[in-house]
Amino acid sequence: MSRRPVTRVLARLLARLRTQRSRHDAPAALARGAATSRTAAAGLMALLVSALLAPPAHATGPFKDPSRKVKAVVLGGSISMYYKGNYGQYLQHGCKNLEVINRAKVGAGGPALVKRLRKVVVGNRKLMASLKGKEAWLLFQGGLNSVYSPEMTAKNLAKMFKLAKDNGFKTFALSLTPWGDDSDKRFRGFEGVFYVRATKRINAYLLGKLTPDQAFGRRAKNHPHEWMKGEVPDRAVDVFHSALRDSGAALRAAAPLEASFARSRYKKRMAKKAQLVAEARSVPRSYLKKSYRDFDHIHPNSKGHRVMAVKVCAKAPASWGCDCGRIKRAIFKGHVMDPK
Numbered sequence: 011m012s013r014r015p016v017t018r019v020l021a022r023l024l025a026r027l028r029t030q031r032s033r034h035d036a037p038a039a040l041a042r043g044a045a046t047s048r049t050a051a052a053g054l055m056a057l058l059v060s061a062l063l064a065p066p067a068h069a070t071g072p073f074k075d076p077s078r079k080v081k082a083v084v085l086g087g088s089i090s091m092y093y094k095g096n097y098g099q100y101l102q103h104g105c106k107n108l109e110v111i112n113r114a115k116v117g118a119g120g121p122a123l124v125k126r127l128r129k130v131v132v133g134n135r136k137l138m139a140s141l142k143g144k145e146a147w148l149l150f151q152g153g154l155n156s157v158y159s160p161e162m163t164a165k166n167l168a169k170m171f172k173l174a175k176d177n178g179f180k181t182f183a184l185s186l187t188p189w190g191d192d193s194d195k196r197f198r199g200f201e202g203v204f205y206v207r208a209t210k211r212i213n214a215y216l217l218g219k220l221t222p223d224q225a226f227g228r229r230a231k232n233h234p235h236e237w238m239k240g241e242v243p244d245r246a247v248d249v250f251h252s253a254l255r256d257s258g259a260a261l262r263a264a265a266p267l268e269a270s271f272a273r274s275r276y277k278k279r280m281a282k283k284a285q286l287v288a289e290a291r292s293v294p295r296s297y298l299k300k301s302y303r304d305f306d307h308i309h310p311n312s313k314g315h316r317v318m319a320v321k322v323c324a325k326a327p328a329s330w331g332c333d334c335g336r337i338k339r340a341i342f343k344g345h346v347m348d349p350k
Contacts, residue, residue: 080105082146097319099315121156123170161228171240183246189209203290203293261291274286
């Protein structure tokens, strides 16, 4: 699909659904209700993202290169599923011993990621047989789809990493990327504080900075106070605090925030008002830089994925045979390639 503003693509989808009204009742109902139904709007957006990120036929096939002795399976949500030059593609290009296949899925949050790993990776006998005797890695970037509940997300990711470990995988995690925009209601006023905090909390878990009690909160009941084998990734990189983030963005004005504090979700925390106002002012500094955005403020473009791949490369094991400089120089033109 060629690049267009998201609103134009949505309009085309709605128009197409309306033309099918006489033949298909369900799409017609979706078209009629899209303007007022959040569920319909979410469904259309998922359809849009799936279309924008749809992989070429060969991209989801099995491992094919026997000369590359290290195998990696990418898992995550729509950011990991990006196919116009994603971090997995850059890593395969720059790491001579590494072959990568992608098993990410648009919209997959915490619980769905566990199911995804179980169904299409460890439950895939052909895939698992192809990994026998090989150095196998789970290469993960995801969790944003359930960021609204960082405790639940962390608990499910711990379950996912342990499942991978128990089935012979080494695990490598990328943190959540910067995201957000003033046009997104989740970031207006003090709501942005909640989502920035939630993002950072999931990242703290992924980067091994929390105990189970801290990561799971009230969901830590009946869990040991120490991590069980495999519940945290073997390696992890922080792509939130990276060139992707608009760390120099202008601060929001303080006066409107101070005036609206009594109507915010934090209104009962008057003793911490000054701290919360300061956090709300700095919310734009957690956004994805516009130069690294693709079709929205959540999904990094190919250049953004290259930044992510370079960060992974810096912590990659020697067995991958990576040339980080080659990754940094690479470009995407239908596929990841060296510049001419």
